[in-house]
Amino acid sequence: MTLRIPKLVNGMVGLANADVYTPGNIEQVQFSLPTQAAFALLGIGNGYGAHLGYLEGTVDMQRVGAVARIVKLVEDTALDQRYPGKFVTEATVRFKDGACEKSFVENSVGTPDNPMTEDVHDLKFLELSVPVLGDERSRRLLDVLHQLPGDLPVADLTRMCAIQDCGQSH
Numbered sequence: 001m002t003l004r005i006p007k008l009v010n011g012m013v014g015l016a017n018a019d020v021y022t023p024g025n026i027e028q029v030q031f032s033l034p035t036q037a038a039f040a041l042l043g044i045g046n047g048y049g050a051h052l053g054y055l056e057g058t059v060d061m062q063r064v065g066a067v068a069r070i071v072k073l074v075e076d077t078a079l080d081q082r083y084p085g086k087f088v089t090e091a092t093v094r095f096k097d098g099a100c101e102k103s104f105v106e107n108s109v110g111t112p113d114n115p116m117t118e119d120v121h122d123l124k125f126l127e128l129s130v131p132v133l134g135d136e137r138s139r140r141l142l143d144v145l146h147q148l149p150g151d152l153p154v155a156d157l158t159r160m161c162a163i164q165d166c167g168q169s170h
Contacts, residue, residue, distance in 0.1 A: 001041070002072045003033060004090040006079035014073045021069055029054050037091075038067035048127050087111065132163060 010016055013033040023029040029051065030036075036046040044050045044059060053059035079088055083106065090104045107114035116124070122142060129138040141160045144152070 001037065001070060001094075002074055002092045003037065004074045004076045004079065004092070005033070006083065006086070006088060007075055007077050008080055008085070009033070009087050009089065010073065010075040015075065020073075022065070026051060026055055032068070033073060034068035034071040035064060037071045038064045041067055047124070052131075086113075133161075 005014055013031050013036070014020060017028070017031060019028045020032045021034055023032045023035055039046045039050045039059075042064065044053070044064070050059065054061065076090075079090075086106065087108050088104070088106050089108075090102060092100065092102045094100045109120075110116050125142055125145075126135075126138055129141065133141065137160070144157070144160065
């Protein structure tokens with residue numbers, strides 16, 4: 001697999017990172033385009049679940065690393081000129097039978113030109129909040145955030161976000 005990327009992307013998640021092919025901590029995993037591509041190619045996904053799996057040791061990082069090493073990054077500054085400030089990528093996959101497929105992504109999900117839908121955003125919020133707050137509190141908080149009454153005291157909103165059982169007595 002070859003990923004043709006602009007200098008902008010290369011500087012953030014590409015070859016400018018010394019550990020791009022050998023991430024040793026969660027930040028390096030998150031900012032390694034080859035690792036994220038390997039997660040996707042292996043069907044692991046590249047969201048919170050994959051990152052949590054890395055942290056918990058349930059993702060086989062040797063396998064991920066082996067796949068990441070077949071991802072070749074190619075910086076193409078012409079992409080910076082043609083798509084200034086965008087995180088574009090052209091992926092080329094060559095299969096064992098010689099077939100080749102290309103895909104160009106101009107507007108990644110979550111960018112201003114391709115924002116997440118409200119449903120996708122809500123799912124991401126729940127994915128991140130349920131393990132911390134529980135399902136009921138997370139859904140209640142999400143409802144409040146959708147309405148966000150102007151008279152809601154910030155202290156009340158903060159309380160809704162706080163972990164309630166910290167093992168401390170009051």
